[in-house]
Amino acid sequence: MNNHSGDIVIVDDNPNNLRVLGIMLQRFGYKIRPALNGETALKSIRTNPPDLVLLDIRMPDMDGYEVCRQLKLNPTIAEIPVIFVSALQDTEDKLMAFKSGGVDYITKPFQLEEVLARVDTHIRLHQIQRDLQRLVDERTHALTVSLFTLNENQKRYSHILEQTIQALALTIEKRDPYTAGHQSRVSKLAVNIAREMNLTDDFIEGLRLGAMVHDIGKIYIPAEILNRSGQLTAIEFSLIKTHPQVGYDIMKDVAFPWSVAEMIYQHHERLDGSGYPRGLKGDEILLEARILTVADVLEAMASHRPYRLAVGIEKGLEEIQRGAGSCYDAAVVAACLRLFENGENPLAEIIDEPMSNELLL
C-alpha cells in the first residue's frame, strides 16, 4: 500500500470508469472526489483545491482540454497538476493535452502500476514545488525586511554623519566668529558650481561635506590671531598657512567614501603652482579642491574679515575671472560666472547682510 495519500479529483462522463479508477486509488490511500462533467469538476476544484486532477478528454458539453484550459486560467488553482486519462491514441490528441496545460497522459485501458506511479510522481513533484515556493516567499519576505532595516540604518547613519560634520564646522566657527558661516556658504557655492558643471550627485555630496569643514585646521591657530583686526605679521600668516596640513591630519583617518582630507589639504593650492602648502599644479589638484578654491576665494572677498571690510562680490568675480586658467581652473570659473549671470546667487545672504559698526572698526 502506498503510504503517500493525496486528494484527487477524477473527471469522467462514464460512471463505470469513475468507479473503477476511484476504488483502485482509494485502496492505495488516496482521497477521491469524482465528477461526471467539466462544470462540476471545476466547481469542486475551485471550492477545495485537490493535489491532482485525473481528466478524461471526450466528454459532452465541455471536453477535457477546455476544463484544463479554464483551470490554468485561474491563478489560485493553475498549479494543480492535471493528468489526462483517455482512450485517444493519436499523437495529435496527446500534444493537445500538453498544450492545454496537462503534465502527463495515460492511455486507456491503463495498467494499475502505471497509474499509481504517475499519480504518485506528480503529487510528490507538486508538493516539492509548493514547499519550494513557500521557502522562496519566506526568504523574499525576510530579505525585504532586512533591506528595509538596512535602508533605515543607512538613513540614520547619514543623518549622524551630517550632524558630526556640522558639529566639526561649528567647533572652528565658535573660535572664529568672523568667519562663522564661511564654510557652509563656501559649501553651498561649491555645490552650485559643481551642479552647473553637471557633476554626479556622489561627487557633489563629497564636495559638499569637504567644503563644510575645509578650514577645520584653523583649530590649531590661536584665537587671538584669527580674531585680531589689522594686518597680520609674516609669522602670523605663516602660522595660518599651516591650516590645510592640520586639517588633513585631523581628517585623514576618517574612512569617508570621498577624498575629504585631500580636498582640505589642497584648498589653497593654485593651478600654476603658486599656492600652498605643497605648490601642486594643474591636474595634481583634485577637481573638488579646484572648485572649493574658487568658492572659497569668492566667498572670502564677498564677506568681512577682521583685518579688512568686504571687497565685494563684483570684485570677487573679477578676481576669479582674471585668474582663470592661471590660478583657477578655467572650467570652474566659467561655471561660477554662468551661475551669477543666470541670476543665481548662492552668496546673496552675505551681500544683503547689513554692515555692523563693530566690523567697521
Ligand SMILES: [Fe+2]
Ligand atoms: Fe582655508
